[in-house]
Amino acid sequence: MKPPAHSPLLTEADLTLGPGGQPASRRYGDIYASRAGALGQARAVYLGGCGLLDTPARWAGRRQFTVLETGFGLGVNFLATWAAWRADPQRCDRLDYVSLELHPVRAADLLAHAPRELQELAAALATQWPLPVCGLHPIALDAGRVHLLLAFGAAEDLAPKLKLAADAIYLDGFAPARNPQMWSPTLFRALARLSKPGAVAASYTVAHAVQHGLEDAGFTVTLQPGWGGKRQRLQATFNPIWKRTRHTLPAAWPEAQPRHAVVIGAGLTGAACAHALAQRGWTVDVLEADTRPASGGSAMPAGLAHLQPSADDNLLSRLTRAGMAALRRALPPQAQDLARFSPALLTPADAAEAQRMRDWQRSVRLPPQMAQWTEAGWLVDSAVLANQALCAAWLESPHITLRCNTQAAALQHDGSLWTVLDPAGRCLARAPQLVLASALQTPQLLAASGLIPAADWLPLHALRGQAQALPARLWPALHELEQPWMGSGYVLRLPPAAVRLLQPAADPQNTDWLLIGATFESDGSALTPEQAWAHNRASLAALTPQPPLPQHPAALRHFIGTRAASADRLPYCGSLAHLAPLLADPQRAAGKQLHELPRLPGLAVCAGMGSRGLTLAALLAETLAARIEGTPLPIETDLADALDPARVALRRLRQGQAGAGTDRMGSAPVDS
Ligand SMILES: Cc1cc2nc3c(=O)[nH]c(=O)nc-3n(C[C@H](O)[C@H](O)[C@H](O)COP(=O)(O)OP(=O)(O)OC[C@H]3O[C@@H](n4cnc5c(N)ncnc54)[C@H](O)[C@@H]3O)c2cc1C
Ligand SMILES: C[S@@+](CC[C@H](N)C(=O)[O-])C[C@H]1O[C@@H](n2cnc3c(N)ncnc32)[C@H](O)[C@@H]1O
Incomplete structure (x- = not known):
């Protein structure tokens, strides 16, 4: 069968055991690390080669330090770096570790092959291990002081799409003869664009093509005594003789400047920005013109966050996929009250759209946890969120x-x-x-x-919108409905934090509320609340063959807000x-x-x-x-x-x- 044209879903690593019992790749016919031991190699070749085991280490006394790696593999280099950072009293405040990987291993493999003394760290990483999907996957560890950014996809495609300033570079593809893509001049040039002046690169291989490729990209290469039976290892410093173009490296926040x-x-949006900065230790003043937060466009009791699939995995699909992951990271640990994660049913508005949506499954491949085709439509990753409680x-x-x-x-x-x-x-x-x-x-x-x-x-421009909430008992047909429904309109169950705002006095009869929305009204087409309810009812009727919603329920609550759209x-x-x-x-x-x-x-x-x-x-x-x-x-x-x-x-x-x-x-x- 022809593979789908746009497949964010990656082929995972095909692990096997090499002749000495060490992990190896069937696809590349090579072992993941030296026969003499992965941890020893990580320390001697990579951490040692990049000056991270020196006293003081290159990250000593710094606010932030970035390691960039080609080939995450079983994560031994990462775990060893994390452990060395932890053990160093002079460590930098924040460690960023960015690693490119085309064939991710499974979380279970990480655990199975982690060196014994790094098991605890491997277990912490395994709990946050992402699905094998193309793109960037940030993972915060060690109370947010260690940040692993897994860049899943082909290094040669992804490296040019990274924005970072590397202090240390670990070059760890499989052997150049078996895995030439990981050692190409193009990739080295992309890595050079991400390197700070003076950045140090290290590798186990001293292949001539690698040395020349690095030199052509602006690195000065030296060969050091090897480790684990190898005569030599490679060390290189980035100090190009040419002037770099401006604005290529991101600028760090000046040390002397208050955060x-x-x-x-x-x-x-403002609440999310304040939260993200506060998480990094910033002091933040939030100025709000209204009497309380979430009173502008955010003034709905709840809304739906969801992944948007598309035939060609377009920009919006990639953004919403990353958005759902970021939302999970940003939610407080006890968020059940304000967020309800479940797949939402994305239903077509008409026969033509149904055909288009059905076609997506042939052109785009995603893990079922993200998007799955069913006879009724697409089940997509989603969360219903209580706006005010979230703010x-x-x-x-x-x-x-x-x-x-x-x-x-x-x-x-x-x-x-x-x-x-x-x-x-x-x-x-x-x-x-x-x-x-x-x-x-x-x-x-x-x-x-x-x-x-x-x-x-x-x-x-302003896009006014209206939605209505009503007690779920008024629409018994929807009692079966577990997941949100959306298409030309939507219906979703409110999370408890939103219900409490609707009816501050506890009413055991009415703990289950639905939100039905929403209109899109541009300038000059403002609808009355009654017209908006008629519109939202009609949109929902197109989505579901269920008995129609009541026409004028007394308990109906109306909400109006204005979206800002570019x-x-x-x-x-x-x-x-x-x-x-x-x-x-x-x-x-x-x-x-x-x-x-x-x-x-x-x-x-x-x-x-x-x-x-x-x-x-x-x-x-x-x-x-x-x-x-x-x-x-x-x-x-x-x-x-x-x-x-x-x-x-x-x-x-x-x-x-x-x-x-x-x-x-x-x-x-x-x-x-
Ligand atoms: C009916 C409706 C349904 C929706 N449903 C969904 C949904 O299901 N899923 C979804 O993802 N999105 C939904 N949205 C959109 C979503 O609510 C908005 O994208 C989001 O709330 C925008 O948030 P914001 O913080 O950018 O803007 P706002 O919430 O408008 O916040 C801007 C804030 O800035 C303040 N402000 C402005 N100027 C100043 C100033 N000069 N000084 C101080 N303060 C100032 C305002 O008072 C306001 O509080 C819906 C919107 C509507 C209207
Ligand atoms: C030697 S292993 C890396 C070992 C790893 N650094 C560790 O500490 O366990 C090489 C890795 O490079 C990955 N790889 C091979 N070709 C790639 C490519 N084109 N882009 C990104 N990763 C690739 C392989 O899947 C493999 O996981």
Whole structure:
């Protein structure tokens, strides 16, 4: 049978035992580590080769250190590095370890083959082991001080899509003759682009092609006495003689700068951003114009986060897949009350869509835990979340101060700090980092502060929506319904935290509520609550042959909110282009690439979630925090570029639309 055209599902490792009883790969006909022992090799060749067993080790006294590895295999190098980091009193505060792997092993294999003294660490890793699906899988260990980023897929495809600054590089593919893809000049060049000046690489192989490939990529190679019966091992330092292009490496947050941020907006996005920064030890002030969090577009009792499959595993599919994983990571441990994970049934709206959806199963292959075709439609990974309780949980931290009834009207920069002003021009807060999570208000706030020429340089439009909640007993046909249903509309059961908000006085008769939604109303087409209920009822009737919903139940509760959507339907997540210097020479600026644009320092935007705030808020918050601190990006750069707010400015410059309003940019109070 022809394999599906888009198969995020990877073929797992085919482990066997080599002649000496050590783990080996059938596919590559090679053993995973030296016959003399995997742990010994990890220490002598990789940790030793990269200066991590020296006193002091290369990570000593540092805030953060990044190891990049080709070939995660059975994770012995990782476990040995983690153990050495733990044992070192001078270790860096945070260790990032990024590893590329095309054929992941199973969690059980990790455990079975972990060296005895690393079993405890292997067990901690095994509990979070991801499904073998293409893409990046972040795993936080050791109370969030060790971050493993598993990059599943072919190293040659994925390395160019990573964004990180490596201090140490472990080159550990199978033998070059059996696994040439892992030692190609193209891969070495991609690794060089990810290396800090002075980064040290290590390998067990001293094959000539490897030495030459590394030298051509800018490394100086030396051969050291070998280990485990091998005459020599390789060590290399990255010090290219050529000048590197700007903006290739992510910049670390300056050590001397306080890790203090102001987040504007306490909807799902602002709460997620504050949470992600607080998790990294930042002090965060959250300013919210309304009387309480989750009162703007997030003011629904609940919503559905879900994976969106597609025929070609498109950008949205990859983002929502990563979004579901990030959501699980970001939820507090006791989250049953506010989140209910179960597959949702994604049903076609009509026969044509049914055919399209049926076709997906031939073109895209995903593990059943993520998406599965059934006669009724696709069962996809999903969670029903109680919006308010989720915001409250994310904002609940000694590092976060929430200030409601606090409207930001303008932003000023003095070269190092941002000041947020209220409508009367008084200072509300100051910090070196600002995060705008103010949804629809974001473009106006930026334009009012002279940071963009006009609001349409970061276009967001309002999409009003209405949903209704009703006690489940009013629709007995749905008693059988375990999972959420969605298609042209949706119906879902509210999690307990949402029910409590609907009826503060405990009512044992009514603990089971359904949410039915939702309308999409653009400017000028606002529906009355009655019209919205009729619309949502009709959408649901198209989804299910169940007896119709009651027409006017007295217990019906109406909810209205406004989504903020960008023109291309993708959110904005990242820093803004510094437009003043670009607009001084728009023609030259139009020839630049996204990564070449100058950025406003210390100012990030996370807005425009459209109808996917629940699915994407945690992922984008994690991504933004990584961008701010310069740690490895948890999503591939093609996804990050698609979300980059500067894409709009670049598009306008390329289309020669720099004109209107740009005269106001001359006074932009920012140094780049
Ligand atoms: C009817 C409906 C149903 C939906 N269903 C789903 C669903 O099932 N799944 C899903 O994923 N998404 C759903 N959504 C979308 C989702 O709710 C949004 O994407 C999400 O809530 C957006 O969150 P946010 O924090 O970006 O924006 P908001 O919740 O709008 O938060 C922005 C906050 O910023 C504050 N603010 C703005 N300007 C300022 C300022 N100048 N100073 C201080 N504070 C300011 C606002 O007061 C507001 O609280 C739905 C939306 C609606 C309306
Ligand atoms: C020698 S093993 C790695 C051992 C590992 N570092 C450890 O500590 O256990 C080589 C690994 O490279 C992986 N690999 C081979 N070709 C690859 C490719 N093109 N891209 C990514 N990984 C690849 C293999 O699946 C295998 O797991």
